[in-house]
Amino acid sequence: MSDRNRIAELRELLHRANRAYYADAKPIMSDHEFDQRLKELEALEEKHPDLADSNSPTQRVGGEITGGFKTVRHAAPMRSIDNTYNEDEVRAWCDRIAKNLDRDTPPTLIADAKIDGVALSLRYENGDLVSAVTRGDGEKGDDITANARAIRAIPLVLADSELTPPPVLEVRGEAFIPFKEFERINAEREAAGDELFMNPRNSCAGTLKQLNPKIVADRNVSFVAHGRGAIEPADFCESYSELLQQLSALGMPTNQGVVVCESIDEVVAAIHEYDTKRHDAPFPVDGMVVRVDDFALQEVLGSTSKSPRWCVAFKYPAERKPTKLVSVDFMVGKSGRITPRAVMEPVILAGTKVQHASLFNFGEVRRKDLRLGDTVIVEKAGEIIPQVIEVVQEKRPKGARKIKAPMECPACGGPVEVEPPELEEQGDYESEQETSRLCVNPECPAQIREKLIWFAGRGQMDIDGLGEKTIDQIRESEIPLNRFADIFALKDHRDALLLIERMGEKKVENLLASIEEAKSRGMARVLGSLGIRHVGDATARALSREFPDISALLRADEAQLRPKTLSRDDAAKYGFDPDPKERPSTNLGKDTAPAVFAYLHSAQAKSTFDALQKAGVDLASRDAQENANRTHDAFFDGKKIVLTGGLEHFTRPDLKELLESLGAHVSGSVSKKTDLVIAGDDPGSKFDKAMELGIEIWDEAALLKRLPQDVKEKAAESGLFRGR
Ligand SMILES: [Zn+2]
Structure with missing residues (x-):
C-alpha cells in the first residue's frame, strides 16, 4: 500500500476508534493499539509533509497558547437555563407551556441528565471542527479551540456514510471530568504539592483555562452534546430528539439517558426515577433538564432576556444537615502542606456517614469564621466530598474559640511557611x-511517612506488600525506614522483619521480591514517585523522554527543562527546533522550571539520588534509550556526510570523530553520493555544490537536534564538544 493510502486509512481508522470509544461506548481497539497506530501515522506524516491535514488525529495537541484566550461573540447567544429545586414549579412550568401554545396538555417533552461541567459551543463547517468557545456571559466567550482539539471526546471531523454534515453546525454541550479522572488528577496534584481541585466541575474549568493543550490532553476530559447554536441550513433537523440522533450518527457523543415524556406526570416520574440512579453515574449530575422537543414550538415560545421559555432545569438539592464542629485537626501531606480538617459529630448525608471534612486551607477557615463548638451546615452532593458550607451564627456558644493555625508543624515542630509569599514577607499569618x-x-516524619506510602504505592513504584500499615509497623520497629533508599535496604533486615506482627516467612519473601523488582522501573517512575513539587506522573515521563538518565537531567540547564517556552535563540543554543511546536514538552513553564531545577540541585535531592543509585535502583530512562537507538540507526548509520564552514560547538575533526562513532562516513568533498552536508558559518564551495546537486543541508542547530541526547552528554564529558 502506498504511504498516501496508508495515511488516509490510518486517519479514518483512528477517527473511527475515537468515535467508537466516546460516542458509541463500544471500543474497537485497546489504548495500546491506538497509541501504536497513532505513532505509525505520525511517522508517515513526518515523511510526507505535503499530506498534512490540520484535522488529522495526530494534530490534537498544538503549541502553547500565547497571549491568553481571545474573546469572541457567539453566533447565537448561549442562554442559561432557569433552575428550580421544586417539583411544583416544574408542574407549573408544564402548565404554562401548554397554555402559551394554546393546548390542554403540554407537547412532547424530553428530559435528560444535567451534567455538572463547563458549557461549550463547538462550530463545525462542512464537518470540520473550526472553533470552540466557552459560554462566558452568554453573548461572548473565550475561544478555547486549541484546548478543545486536545479533548479526544470531541470529534475533529463529523462524518457518516449516509448523512452529510451541514455547512454550518454549532453543537452545544458540556465538557466534564468523570469522577475517576478527577480523583487521579487530584492524587497527582497532591503528589506534586499543587492545590487540590474542590470538585470535578472546578477541575474541568481549571483544565480548560490551561494555556498548554498538552495538559488538557493528559487529562481525560469528556464531552456530551445537549443543544444547538447556529445551523445552516436550518431544516437540518426539526426537533431535539432528531438533533441528538443526527449528531450521534455523525460521531458526536450525546447523552444516553434521554426520556421522552408525553405528560406532566411522566416528567415528574422521570425526575424521581433518575434521582435513584444518578448516584451511580460515573460523572457529576446535578439535575435534569426538561425541554420542548419540537424546534418550531420552541420558536413560538421564545426566550426571556436571560433564558429560553421552552426549557427548565430541575436541580436535585444537595443534601445538607447541621452538625457540631468538635475540633479541627491538622494533616501533614507528603509535600509538607498542612491541611485543616473539621472533626464533627457524625451525620448521615447522601447515604454515608460523614464525620470529617477538609477545610482546604486556613484562609478558608477565616473566611467562614469557623469556631470550635459552632453548629455548621455540611453538604454532600452525590459523590462529591463533603463540605462545610457555613456557620449557623445564631447557635454559636458564648466564648467559642477561633481556630488557631499552627505556627509550627504539628508533626515535627519544624518551621512553617505561608503562601502566597507576600503574606510571608509581610509576616501576616x-x-x-x-x-x-x-x-x-525536609526531615519531617509525617511528610516522610506520606512520601514513603506514595512512593511504594500503585502507579508509582508498585511495591506489593508495602502499604500504609506495613510502613507504619516497620517504622515502629527498630528497622530504619526514613528515606526512599531504606526500602531497598530492607533485605538486610530479614530477621527483624520476621519479628513484626503478622509478617510471616512468605510475606517477607514476597515483599523483598517485589522491592527487588521495583529497582528496574526506570527514571520516569522514580521521578514521578519521589513527590517532587510540580513533578507529577506526566512531567516525570516528559523529562525522561528528554534526558537519558538522572545525571543528564542534573547537568541540564534550567532553560532546558522547559523547551516549549524557550526563545528561538535559546532553542537553537540547546539543540532544539526553533519552532516551539516541534519541541518536546516537559510540562514545565517559566515559573515551575526554576523550582524543579532548584530542587534537583539541592543537597537533599543529591543525597536521595546518590542513595538510590547506591541501592541499585535504575535511574536511566527507558524512553531516551529507545530514542537514542532509533536516532542512531535511522539517521547516521551508513550516511555519507560532508562538513563545511565554521562550527560553534565543535571543531571539524572532533565532529568527524563523533559522527563516525555513530556509523557515518565523513568525507572531504561533495558528490552525488553524499547524503548530507552540515554547514557552519561562511561555508565554501562545498555548500554551493550541495545546493546544485540538491543534497540535504543542515545547519548546526539541526544537527544538535538530531544527535542523541546521551551522545551529546558523552561528547561533552570527553571534551569533544565545546560545551553547550
Ligand atoms: Zn513537619
Whole structure:
C-alpha cells in the first residue's frame, strides 16, 4: 500500500476508534493499539509533509497558547437555563407551556441528565471542527479551540456514510471530568504539592483555562452534546430528539439517558426515577433538564432576556444537615502542606456517614469564621466530598474559640511557611488570603511517612506488600525506614522483619521480591514517585523522554527543562527546533522550571539520588534509550556526510570523530553520493555544490537536534564538544 493510502486509512481508522470509544461506548481497539497506530501515522506524516491535514488525529495537541484566550461573540447567544429545586414549579412550568401554545396538555417533552461541567459551543463547517468557545456571559466567550482539539471526546471531523454534515453546525454541550479522572488528577496534584481541585466541575474549568493543550490532553476530559447554536441550513433537523440522533450518527457523543415524556406526570416520574440512579453515574449530575422537543414550538415560545421559555432545569438539592464542629485537626501531606480538617459529630448525608471534612486551607477557615463548638451546615452532593458550607451564627456558644493555625508543624515542630509569599514577607499569618501553610522541614516524619506510602504505592513504584500499615509497623520497629533508599535496604533486615506482627516467612519473601523488582522501573517512575513539587506522573515521563538518565537531567540547564517556552535563540543554543511546536514538552513553564531545577540541585535531592543509585535502583530512562537507538540507526548509520564552514560547538575533526562513532562516513568533498552536508558559518564551495546537486543541508542547530541526547552528554564529558 502506498504511504498516501496508508495515511488516509490510518486517519479514518483512528477517527473511527475515537468515535467508537466516546460516542458509541463500544471500543474497537485497546489504548495500546491506538497509541501504536497513532505513532505509525505520525511517522508517515513526518515523511510526507505535503499530506498534512490540520484535522488529522495526530494534530490534537498544538503549541502553547500565547497571549491568553481571545474573546469572541457567539453566533447565537448561549442562554442559561432557569433552575428550580421544586417539583411544583416544574408542574407549573408544564402548565404554562401548554397554555402559551394554546393546548390542554403540554407537547412532547424530553428530559435528560444535567451534567455538572463547563458549557461549550463547538462550530463545525462542512464537518470540520473550526472553533470552540466557552459560554462566558452568554453573548461572548473565550475561544478555547486549541484546548478543545486536545479533548479526544470531541470529534475533529463529523462524518457518516449516509448523512452529510451541514455547512454550518454549532453543537452545544458540556465538557466534564468523570469522577475517576478527577480523583487521579487530584492524587497527582497532591503528589506534586499543587492545590487540590474542590470538585470535578472546578477541575474541568481549571483544565480548560490551561494555556498548554498538552495538559488538557493528559487529562481525560469528556464531552456530551445537549443543544444547538447556529445551523445552516436550518431544516437540518426539526426537533431535539432528531438533533441528538443526527449528531450521534455523525460521531458526536450525546447523552444516553434521554426520556421522552408525553405528560406532566411522566416528567415528574422521570425526575424521581433518575434521582435513584444518578448516584451511580460515573460523572457529576446535578439535575435534569426538561425541554420542548419540537424546534418550531420552541420558536413560538421564545426566550426571556436571560433564558429560553421552552426549557427548565430541575436541580436535585444537595443534601445538607447541621452538625457540631468538635475540633479541627491538622494533616501533614507528603509535600509538607498542612491541611485543616473539621472533626464533627457524625451525620448521615447522601447515604454515608460523614464525620470529617477538609477545610482546604486556613484562609478558608477565616473566611467562614469557623469556631470550635459552632453548629455548621455540611453538604454532600452525590459523590462529591463533603463540605462545610457555613456557620449557623445564631447557635454559636458564648466564648467559642477561633481556630488557631499552627505556627509550627504539628508533626515535627519544624518551621512553617505561608503562601502566597507576600503574606510571608509581610509576616501576616492571619490572612483570609492564605492559600497554604507548609512544613519546610525536609526531615519531617509525617511528610516522610506520606512520601514513603506514595512512593511504594500503585502507579508509582508498585511495591506489593508495602502499604500504609506495613510502613507504619516497620517504622515502629527498630528497622530504619526514613528515606526512599531504606526500602531497598530492607533485605538486610530479614530477621527483624520476621519479628513484626503478622509478617510471616512468605510475606517477607514476597515483599523483598517485589522491592527487588521495583529497582528496574526506570527514571520516569522514580521521578514521578519521589513527590517532587510540580513533578507529577506526566512531567516525570516528559523529562525522561528528554534526558537519558538522572545525571543528564542534573547537568541540564534550567532553560532546558522547559523547551516549549524557550526563545528561538535559546532553542537553537540547546539543540532544539526553533519552532516551539516541534519541541518536546516537559510540562514545565517559566515559573515551575526554576523550582524543579532548584530542587534537583539541592543537597537533599543529591543525597536521595546518590542513595538510590547506591541501592541499585535504575535511574536511566527507558524512553531516551529507545530514542537514542532509533536516532542512531535511522539517521547516521551508513550516511555519507560532508562538513563545511565554521562550527560553534565543535571543531571539524572532533565532529568527524563523533559522527563516525555513530556509523557515518565523513568525507572531504561533495558528490552525488553524499547524503548530507552540515554547514557552519561562511561555508565554501562545498555548500554551493550541495545546493546544485540538491543534497540535504543542515545547519548546526539541526544537527544538535538530531544527535542523541546521551551522545551529546558523552561528547561533552570527553571534551569533544565545546560545551553547550
Ligand atoms: Zn513537619
